[in-house]
Amino acid sequence: MPFHIRDKTARMAAPDDKDLLDRPIFSFRLQIILGFFTFFILSVLITISAMITINKIEKRIATVQTWDRFLFNIEQARRWEKNFFLYGTNLKDALESTGAALEILNENINSLDSSDYSWQKEEIIRHLDRYHIELNRLSQLVESNRSQPAFQNEIEANLRQFGAQMVEEAAEMAAREYEMVSRWLHLLQKVPAYFLVFLFFLMIYMTRFLSIRFMKPLKYLVNQTRRIARGDLTPLRPVRKFRDEFTTVEVAINRMLKELENRQKSLIDSHKLRAVGILTAGVAHELNNPLNNIMLTAHTLMEEFTDIDDDEKLDMVKDIIGETDRSRSIVHNLLDFTRESKSVMEPLNLGRLAEETTKLAVNQAKVRGVPIHIQIERHLPDIIGDRHQLKQVFLNLVLNALDAVGSDGKIHVRVESRKPNLVIAQVEDNGSGIPADVLPHIFDPFFTTKPVGKGTGLGLSVSHGIIAKHGGRISVESAPGRTIFTVTLPYYPTARGNEEKPGSSEEPPH
Amino acid sequence: MKKPELLLIDDEPMVGQRLKGGLEKLGCAVEICEDPARALDLIRKKNFDIVITDVMMPEISGMQVLEAARTASTQTRVIIITGFATANLAREAMEKGAYDMIAKPFKPADLRKLVVKAAVEMGYSDIKEY
Amino acid sequence: MSIVAIVSKYADESSKIAEFTALRLGYRLVTMDDLIKTAAKDYNIPEKDLAQVTRDLTLWQHLFRKKKLKLVSLLEHKLCELMADDGIVFCGYLGYPIFKEISHALKVLILADPQTGKSAAADSAKQPDLLSNDGIAGWFEKIYQMDMEDPKLYDLTLNLLQMDISEAGDIIINTLKQKRFEPMTYSMNCMCNLELACQVKTSLVERLGDVEVKSHDGTIYVYSKAFKKGGRKAAKEVKEDIMRMPGVNYVEVYRERAPFDEIHI
Structure with missing residues (x-):
């Protein structure tokens, strides 16, 4: 019940599957059935035409026989006629034969008429009639026993003339019919050979057609799975105009992709939480500074309340308010990163994003005593992307770099545009580098060099997934003392709206 | 009467601004420094009795300041x-020779108590909380 | 003065080391028995009940669970008070979360020959309510969800198969000479925070069962799943009760466990 199943899948289909399922059905079953049906129709046609031809040949043969008999009788009559003139035998037999010939002609006149070529029917009948009449006249003349040589000579001449003509015509007809029959036979002989040749090519075509029809979607699916393996989780788009058994597979793959994407999303979220855990130390410090300022200012205000003038008091209150705002912005920045967010693709300035993200980690870096230098090209073109996910990628790269460097570590974050239509962001550290045997695996899921419990090994694979989703690439080159992670993202000329906004200049964030 | 020399290092300007008055009232000669690199120079030039330093500062950490101060004078x-x-x-x-440690945020009085304690230990008897 | 906390499932050996160390340092020695006796006297609770709860391997799953947890909490509170007081050498298997957070507490794990455990087990025939070595480790794990003999939890791990008791004592004393174990304002503040947290916990545990309390300069954070059921009213009552306690100036009540408990903001 393939139709039943397909209807069910159509009903269960998510909106993403709609495109795939909205095409007309042209299943392989149907295609195979159609192929065989064509064969059958062809065979039936061939058989019917063969039967018709044979039938026609049969008729032809009958006609040929008729003409043969007619000719035989005419010749018989001519022989009797000759005998009469030579030996004076009676003319009765000749008359009988002529009568028989006429009878044959009359009997078969319909079948002869149905012949697909015209024949001088009147001529033959007239000649036969005249011949018959002349014979009758001659026989009457003989019966009357009156010798009228002149009249007899005239009749003889007439008889010779009509007889010869008649024989000639009848022979011609018979020969014509023979030729016809042999032509038909010839055709009948050739048709199966042609048919076989035709069948051969038809089969080759069918095989090719079907295998292409099978192989193309298979190849397409294989390529798609490769693309998916690289981390691009965009659903499959319909490439054929119709639906078939592969559509079921495509729908299943799309469902799997959706599931994978959900999985990836929860991975991203859990990974985010880990990053927040790491960041908390930095944020604690960051937050404690304004809190300390508030505490000190408030206490000073309290202690010296009576000793200082109103302006100073006002300044202190303003300081407290200012520091509260600062605390709020720190909390906001962290929350903005942690927040459960829907994936929204929007035009983004990658430079500003990288700067914001790096700031999240700057305090963590301060804890470690590692300076982070940010170098961002002015007037970067906007890229289209998910702000939160890209932030996570950068944060992950910066935190990784921070993990990689020692006490004299330095981290460089660079964002610049490259031709054609690319924005690249690099995070460089001067740590010990990634060993060559490890390097090819670092984007694999669950690959980690950190001790158990410290890293989940998901960081880089998650980053890789996010960047692949954005149509970009993340790559790494590493040598002792220099490891560079490069994120390459395409931008589209249409997204260059905010280009005129000033980008951040080269200044370290602290 | 010689006043105890005090150096306060914090990259947050407000910390020095708010603490300076209170510490001077105790009877200390207070120097405020927001740049730890300059603070290192100051420490090398002059023996401070008490150095108060933040830990997480750009470029130079408070631990380096601590080490420098202890190298300059073990009495410091x-x-x-x-934070x-x-x-x-x-x-x-403590291992590097800190006298004490206090977590931010703290009350100015808490720090003053520590300064008084340290100063008295060093022999500045006329230093006391007002 | 600093604190030495000696944790071991080998009660005999570790108490001998503690005795040695305390004598040499001039610190006060606090064993599990001392702790129980002091708590019993100060809180006016039968010594037997307190002793019983430290030997009860079923206290986390039985009737009177909350009552028993309260007794444990009381002991922890008392330990906290003793630690805040003056230099002490504590030897026992209770109160790890308390000295975990104190930078001037030297945490020592003592390992010994498991064979000696057998003799202790033989002794326990005479004192049937005394826990065996593995019983102690089990008690520790059940109540603190940690492996007692995980070296990561300690500053120093001493193996009595490699040294005798006086050598172990010397190592402890020499280690304690390091400046890193000296107390300072920050760690004393931590101590005060812990003491207040213990006090609050003791007052709550009978009502809420599993409860975690943290404190920071008079601000109390209470984490308990019990608030899920009781809802707002219970939380409000708890808040009001805690606010009445001396030294408390603000209370936060949470349903979830502390997310990042190693961070001190």
């Missing part, structure tokens, strides 16, 4: 103020 009492106080940091600071 170094008080660590930090990121952990048991490990506390132990590291």
Whole structure:
């Protein structure tokens, strides 16, 4: 019940599957059935035409026989006629034969008429009639026993003339019919050979057609799975105009992709939480500074309340308010990163994003005593992307770099545009580098060099997934003392709206 | 009467601004420094009796300041103020010769108490909380 | 003065080391028995009940669970008070979360020959309510969800198969000479925070069962799943009760466990 199943899948289909399922059905079953049906129709046609031809040949043969008999009788009559003139035998037999010939002609006149070529029917009948009449006249003349040589000579001449003509015509007809029959036979002989040749090519075509029809979607699916393996989780788009058994597979793959994407999303979220855990130390410090300022200012205000003038008091209150705002912005920045967010693709300035993200980690870096230098090209073109996910990628790269460097570590974050239509962001550290045997695996899921419990090994694979989703690439080159992670993202000329906004200049964030 | 020389290092300007008055009232000669690199120079030039330093500062950490101050004079009492106080940091600071450590945010009076305690230990008897 | 906390499932050996160390340092020695006796006297609770709860391997799953947890909490509170007081050498298997957070507490794990455990087990025939070595480790794990003999939890791990008791004592004393174990304002503040947290916990545990309390300069954070059921009213009552306690100036009540408990903001 393939139709039943397909209807069910159509009903269960998510909106993403709609495109795939909205095409007309042209299943392989149907295609195979159609192929065989064509064969059958062809065979039936061939058989019917063969039967018709044979039938026609049969008729032809009958006609040929008729003409043969007619000719035989005419010749018989001519022989009797000759005998009469030579030996004076009676003319009765000749008359009988002529009568028989006429009878044959009359009997078969319909079948002869149905012949697909015209024949001088009147001529033959007239000649036969005249011949018959002349014979009758001659026989009457003989019966009357009156010798009228002149009249007899005239009749003889007439008889010779009509007889010869008649024989000639009848022979011609018979020969014509023979030729016809042999032509038909010839055709009948050739048709199966042609048919076989035709069948051969038809089969080759069918095989090719079907295998292409099978192989193309298979190849397409294989390529798609490769693309998916690289981390691009965009659903499959319909490439054929119709639906078939592969559509079921495509729908299943799309469902799997959706599931994978959900999985990836929860991975991203859990990974985010880990990053927040790491960041908390930095944020604690960051937050404690304004809190300390508030505490000190408030206490000073309290202690010296009576000793200082109103302006100073006002300044202190303003300081407290200012520091509260600062605390709020720190909390906001962290929350903005942690927040459960829907994936929204929007035009983004990658430079500003990288700067914001790096700031999240700057305090963590301060804890470690590692300076982070940010170098961002002015007037970067906007890229289209998910702000939160890209932030996570950068944060992950910066935190990784921070993990990689020692006490004299330095981290460089660079964002610049490259031709054609690319924005690249690099995070460089001067740590010990990634060993060559490890390097090819670092984007694999669950690959980690950190001790158990410290890293989940998901960081880089998650980053890789996010960047692949954005149509970009993340790559790494590493040598002792220099490891560079490069994120390459395409931008589209249409997204260059905010280009005129000033980008951040080269200044370290602290 | 000689006043105890005090150096306060924190990259947050407000810390020095608010604490300076109170510490001077105690009877200390207070110098405020927001740049730890300059603070290192100051420490090398002059022996401070008490150095109060933040830990997490750009480029130079409070631990380096602590080490420099202890190298310059073992008599120097170094008080660590930090926004990121952990048991490990506390132990590291103590091991490196810190006099005391106090976590941010703190009350000005808390720090003053420590300064008084340190100054009295060093023989500045007329220093006391007002 | 600093604190030495000696944790071991080998009660005999570790108490001998503690005795040695305390004598040499001039610190006060606190064993499990001392702790129980002091708590019994100060809180006016039968010594037997307190002793019983430290030997009860079923206290986390039985009737009177909350009552028993309260007794444990009381002991922890008392330990906290003793630690805040003056230099002490504590030897026992209770109160790890308390000295974990104190930078001036030297945490020592003592390992010994498991064979000696057998003799202790033989002794326990005479004192049937005394826990065996593995019983102690089990008690520790059940109540603190940690492996007692995980070296990561300690500053120093001493193996009595490699040294005798006086050598172990010397190592402890020499280690304690390091400046890193000196107390300072920050760690003393931590101590005060812990003491207040213990006090609050003791007052709550009978009502809420599993409860975690943290404190920071008079601000109390209470984490308990019990608030899920009781809802707002219970939380409000708890808040009001805690606010009445001396030294408390603000209370936060949470349903979830502390997310990042190693961070001190």
